[in-house]
Amino acid sequence: MNVVALSGSIVGSKTRTAINYTVQSLSESYPDAEITVIDLADYHIQFSDGRNYLEYEGDTKYVAETLMDADTIIIGTPIFQASIPATLKNIFDLLPQQAFLDKVVSIIVTAGSPKHYLIAEQQLKPILTYMKAQIVPTYVFIEEKDFYRKEITNDDVLLRLDRLVEDTMVLSETYAKVREAEEAKYDF
């Protein structure tokens, strides 16, 4: 299973901290999974101009191709102005329609306020659905108070992240089998 963990912001540390813990948990529980971490803070990515993703250059091309090659994507996102950050939306805009067809996508949200709890549900999931992702229904919502100096201090959050890893991988493995069975049915 080719898993990409995407940290969707170029500022701050909380989303990256949550992604780091998730990746660590994933690699311990699923040692066979190939995991690539993409922290958008580490790349210079241009705005989407609508071209085919193969035609971008440099970091933009790398990030787009890495996501397109993934079987499973774990998206970590902060909430800015009651929405996902522009940097993350830009990633979606770089990719083709139906880019997430046959991919399992799960979500981790970090936010400064519990008022933002439904933003993933109401703003992020519709985008992923449009792009044909198999979405892991439950997501992990982490508040600012759960972090201290780049560590997650709330055990409940850590256990929820562990369960998200399991849910993500169970769905990925199951979906791969479902897909295999469906494709075999077509006999071509």
Next chain:
Amino acid sequence: MEQYRLNPEKGLEFGIYTLGDHLPDPSTGERISAQQRIHEIIEYAKLAEQAGVDFFSVGESHQEYFATQAHTVVLSAIAQATEKIKIGSSSTIISTSDPVRVYEDFSTIDLVSKGRTELVAGRASRVGLFNLLGYDINDYEDLYEEKFDLLLKINQEETVNWEGRFRAPLENAQVIPRPKEGALPIWRAVGGTPASAIKAGFAGVPMFMAHLGGPVSVFKQTVDAYREAARRSGHDPAQLPVATAGFFYAAETSQQALRELYPHINEGMKKTNGRGFAKQLFAQGVDRRNIMNVGSPQEIIEKILYQHEQFGHQRYIAQIDFGGMPLDKLQKNLEIIGTEIIPAIKKYTAKD
């Protein structure tokens, strides 16, 4: 229709097109040389002519996995190698070329082919060629519209007076040689959406509509939008030809057709577009209501006749060679086209 060298009395025309892609055959993983691919395209045109196909066209794409960037040169070789089949482009990227040079090339090919040449002008689906050929992608739409207009003007007037943004002005400029009949059929390439078709309709030029898969009923909206736009801007839709172009593959059964074609489309699209073709959607391609012409010869005949009934189009153009399809398979398809499909289509669509 006469100025476009079409006679609807003779029924729906059957054409073949190639994008000029140069991809490995997925069954072997091997890719033939560019030289062999170009020769096979010329051979393909000759075989199409022998099978009684009405039209054969070659595309221009400036990117990896393509071999006919200089499509006019390939067309010129085809003009020389054939005698009666109509030939053309599918399409010529007018945005990144000088319309004067393009017109000189095509009227010359028309003379080489003795009056068999047509031009389909498109705007490219990629951005790489804008860098390669020295144009700014931000001018994407303006480049196309300005150059397409100039191309039409040159087609109508031998001595041209013109001024625009993207090329030096023309003052009493004589554009020669002229095509055999004085003018060429010039089509506007349309990607299948109504938005793009409407522009062709407003301009009152023939529409060459390329498509992947999907319901005929959806593409009918595009054809209707084209004719409605033509009518609104004072053109008679009955005088404007429509061509549709898309995947074609015939085999003994639809299952065999899917099995033989799918790896070529799926692997070829992965390489050229970065995404394969979903099996679920591809499987629906054999449905009578789907625009892809894949199936047994009888199923394909029914599909094409259904499309003709819906679109009232003048020409259907089949793409069979995408994704490293070997020549023997193309030959087999042309045999079926020549002996079964064309006779049936003409029988049902020609007015006798």
